[in-house]
Amino acid sequence: MRLLGLLIRRFGFAALWPITTILLIGTIHYVFYVVPEEATMGIVQKIFYFHVPAAVSGMYLGATICFFGSAFYLARGSVRADAIARAGAEVAVTTGMMVMISGPLWGVKAWGHYWTWDAQLTTFLLSLLIYVAYVVLRAFTGGGEAERKFAAALGVLGAANLPIIHFAVTKWGGTHPEVMRGKGGGLTDPRMGVGILLGFLSFTLLTALLTWVRSRQHMAEALLEEVEHEALEAGVIED
Amino acid sequence: MQTTTTTTDDNGFHAAPTGGETQSGSHLLIEAYAAIWLCVLVFVLVLWRRTREMESRIAVLRDAIKAKKKDA
Numbered sequence: 001m002r003l004l005g006l007l008i009r010r011f012g013f014a015a016l017w018p019i020t021t022i023l024l025i026g027t028i029h030y031v032f033y034v035v036p037e038e039a040t041m042g043i044v045q046k047i048f049y050f051h052v053p054a055a056v057s058g059m060y061l062g063a064t065i066c067f068f069g070s071a072f073y074l075a076r077g078s079v080r081a082d083a084i085a086r087a088g089a090e091v092a093v094t095t096g097m098m099v100m101i102s103g104p105l106w107g108v109k110a111w112g113h114y115w116t117w118d119a120q121l122t123t124f125l126l127s128l129l130i131y132v133a134y135v136v137l138r139a140f141t142g143g144g145e146a147e148r149k150f151a152a153a154l155g156v157l158g159a160a161n162l163p164i165i166h167f168a169v170t171k172w173g174g175t176h177p178e179v180m181r182g183k184g185g186g187l188t189d190p191r192m193g194v195g196i197l198l199g200f201l202s203f204t205l206l207t208a209l210l211t212w213v214r215s216r217q218h219m220a221e222a223l224l225e226e227v228e229h230e231a232l233e234a235g236v237i238e239d
Numbered sequence: 240m241q242t243t244t245t246t247t248d249d250n251g252f253h254a255a256p257t258g259g260e261t262q263s264g265s266h267l268l269i270e271a272y273a274a275i276w277l278c279v280l281v282f283v284l285v286l287w288r289r290t291r292e293m294e295s296r297i298a299v300l301r302d303a304i305k306a307k308k309k310d311a
Binding site: 013017020021024025028029032033043209210213214216217220221223224227228230231234235236237 | 272276283286287296
């Protein structure tokens with residue numbers, strides 16, 4: 001088990017990076033050159049193959065990672081859990097922004113306007129703002145224990161909005177389509193199904209890759225600060 | 240004197256009046272999109288290398304501290 005952990009730690013990135021790169025570029029190729037154009041929406045519908053995975057495999061997954069990391073940090077005070085939670089929040093913001101950019105581009109074609117205060121859109125925006133607040137808090141308030149605990153509480157409480165986003169459209173209606181939940185039509189051709197699956201797979205790997213890189217970076221930064229302080233006290237380095 | 244032709248639809252891209260379209264615009268758009276993603280992934284690679292450098296510095300400092308304590 002220790003050996004497996006060591007192998008993943010040493011070679012995980014070397015394996016994950018090329019797989020994610022190939023899959024992402026492969027998905028772009030498949031979606032644009034193999035998947036047929038949707039009859040009513042035309043080429044704009046292809047936003048769907050990136051918009052939905054960015055929301056589900058990016059934003060929701062990043063937020064879930066942030067939730068578990070934060071909860072574990074509050075329970076155990078582990079630096080690693082805190083770094084993972086912070087990385088999860090950063091991924092949630094990055095992919096959430098992708099959703100907020102690609103969604104209105106689709107919306108202007110389908111609805112005639114970029115934005116509407118629809119239940120799902122509004123709750124999604126609220127969630128994104130929660131994770132932006134988390135990232136800003138961590139970036140500008142230093143790495144003290146109180147700040148970490150406050151951010152962890154935000155990471156736990158922020159996750160409460162996620163199921164609300166998902167069920168908002170079925171509960172309160174609105175204009176946002178329900179393509180992935182049975183209604184709203186869309187994936188009539190099997191190649192469309194493969195396209196969306198590829199999208200989900202590549203965004204899941206991208207989320208894993210980004211979380212991995214950023215959490216390792218946060219841990220290394222925290223550890224370097226600690227070791228440099230120790231080295232200064234021992235007289236190994238000079239101020 | 241050279242004249243330029245204008246169409247009623249001025250919102251789209253048009254081929255230069257002196258020559259035809261040499262490459263498909265939609266293909267170029269897709270290639271640009273793929274290139275943006277590649278840039279993002281290369282940036283991730285750069286971040287990873289920086290992290291590894293930081294980890295190497297941590298290891299060097301730890302060894303130096305250990306050696307210093309041993310000497311003392």
